[in-house]
Amino acid sequence: MNQSSALNQVNAILTIAHRDLLKLMRDRARLASSLVFPFVFVAILGPSFQSGFGSSVGYNLVLYTFTGVYAQTLFQSAAFGLISLIEDRDNDFSQEIFISPISRYSIIFGKILGEALVAMAQGVGILAFGIVIAAVSGVSISPGQLLGMIPMGIIVCLFGGSFGVIILANLRSRRAAEQIFPFIILPQFFLAGVFTPIHNLPPFISFLSYISPMRYAVDIVRNAFYAGSPDYPQTVLASPLLNITVIAVLFAIFLTAGTFLFIRAERNR
Numbered sequence: 001m002n003q004s005s006a007l008n009q010v011n012a013i014l015t016i017a018h019r020d021l022l023k024l025m026r027d028r029a030r031l032a033s034s035l036v037f038p039f040v041f042v043a044i045l046g047p048s049f050q051s052g053f054g055s056s057v058g059y060n061l062v063l064y065t066f067t068g069v070y071a072q073t074l075f076q077s078a079a080f081g082l083i084s085l086i087e088d089r090d091n092d093f094s095q096e097i098f099i100s101p102i103s104r105y106s107i108i109f110g111k112i113l114g115e116a117l118v119a120m121a122q123g124v125g126i127l128a129f130g131i132v133i134a135a136v137s138g139v140s141i142s143p144g145q146l147l148g149m150i151p152m153g154i155i156v157c158l159f160g161g162s163f164g165v166i167i168l169a170n171l172r173s174r175r176a177a178e179q180i181f182p183f184i185i186l187p188q189f190f191l192a193g194v195f196t197p198i199h200n201l202p203p204f205i206s207f208l209s210y211i212s213p214m215r216y217a218v219d220i221v222r223n224a225f226y227a228g229s230p231d232y233p234q235t236v237l238a239s240p241l242l243n244i245t246v247i248a249v250l251f252a253i254f255l256t257a258g259t260f261l262f263i264r265a266e267r268n269r
Helices: 003-026 028-057 061-081 084-090 093-098 104-136 143-168 174-191 203-210 213-225 240-267
Strands: none
Touching: 003 104, 061 104, 061 143, 061 174, 061 213, 084 104, 084 143, 104 143, 104 240, 143 174, 143 213, 143 240, 174 203, 174 213, 213 240
16 A cells, blocks of 8 residues: 555545544534433442442442443443444445445544544543542542543543444444344443452353453453552453453454445445
C-alpha cells in the first residue's frame, strides 16, 4: 500500500468515526441515559456491597464496583453502539460506502473507533461520578489511578466495539439486536466480576467466566487501578500481559470474522 492509499484509508476511518461522534452529541437522551445507569450502579450497589460484605473481602467494594462498572459500561456501550451498522444497512448507507474504494476493514474499524470515542466520552462522566462517590464514601482515588484508567478504557472501548461487530454482523434488524444483545451482555456482568469477586467459582461457572470477553476488559482496568496497591492480589484475576494478549487476539478475531460476516450479509441482500 503506497503512502497516498494509506492516507486515504486513515482519512476514511477518521471521517466515519467523526460521523458517529457527532450523532452522539446530537442525541442528548442517549448521552444522559448512558450516565444515569452507571451512576446508580456505583452509588447504590457499591455502598450496599461494602456494608454487607466489605469486612469479609478485606478491601473496599465501592472502588471495586466503580472500576467494574467503568469497564462494563465502556465495553457495553461500544459493543451496542455498533447497532448503527444495522441502521446504516436499513438506510442503504452501508451499501454506498462499501462500493467506495476503501478497505472494508477500514470502514468497520472506523465504526468501531467512532463508537469507542462515544463510549469514552461517557467514561469521562463515570470517572467524575466515581470521584464524587468515593469522596462521599470516605475513600480516595489518586490522580495516578484515574490517569491509568483512561488508556485502559480506550482499549476496552475498542475491544467492546469489535465484540459488537461479531455479534451484530448477521442480525437483520435493530429489533432483533435489541432482543438478543441483553442475553449476551447481562450474564457477563456476573461472569466478569463487575460487582462482586469471582476468584472462587464452581468449575462450570469458572469456565464460562474464562470465555467471557468482558472478564478481560474489567480485569485490565483493575490492573491499572490497583497497580502498586496492597489490594492488588485480591482484586485482580490475571497479569496485565495476559489480559492484553487475550484482548489483542480476540480483537483481531472479532474484527476479521465480523467484517467478513457483515460483507457477506450485504452481498446476500
